[in-house]
Amino acid sequence: MKLRTLLLGILFCITIIGYNAKNVNAQNADSISNENLYKDFKTEFMFNAKVKIGNMINVGESKRGTRRVIPITGGSFNGPKINGAVLPGGEDWQLVRPDGDTELYARYLLKTDDGHVIQIINQVLMHMGTPGEGFYCKSVLDLEAPKNSPYDYLNHSIFIGTLEMPRLKPGEESYVIIGVYKLL
Helix, strand or coil: CHHHHHHHHHHHHHHHHHHHHHHHHCCCHHHCCCCCCCCCCCEEEEEEEEEEECCCEEEEEECCEEEEEEEEEEEEEECCCCEEEECCCEEEEEEECCCCCEEEEEEEEEEECCCCEEEEEEEEEEEECCCCCCEEEEEEEEEECCCCCCCHHHHHCCEEEEEECCCCCCCCCCEEEEEEEEEC
16 A cells, blocks of 8 residues: 555656646747747836936046036936936946947936835946937846835836937936836
């Protein structure tokens, strides 16, 4: 009887392991060809931020390219689940590389309408192509929200973004528009 119970237990475990392996395999990168691996990405719009910026500080040439810093002076953000203000005091550190592309590393704070402060780290690549090729500007954002807040869900996702530099009207304060999207 004990042998029969042991064999049934082993058979049950093999069945469960086989079932789980088949389900895990559905998301295993090895089971998907490289050309199809990232074709099913979907996004959810989170918010647009109007980020006001100050005058650029030209740091100068470095071993990696031209360094400059742009202060973040304030702004606002609005989305379906989250709204509030961009707090002054952040900075956008830029590197214009020898190949002409620009890398941005921005770090700043958002304050939600209900008083929670969220840190943003935004890494951007800007590429001006040849005439007719267009302008490429995409980013990866890290959002850090307080634990046990209504925004804790932001700590458990990956975000990508867009950067728009609108034409300013005479006398208008400089700003950029950042679109933030959650990868599903």
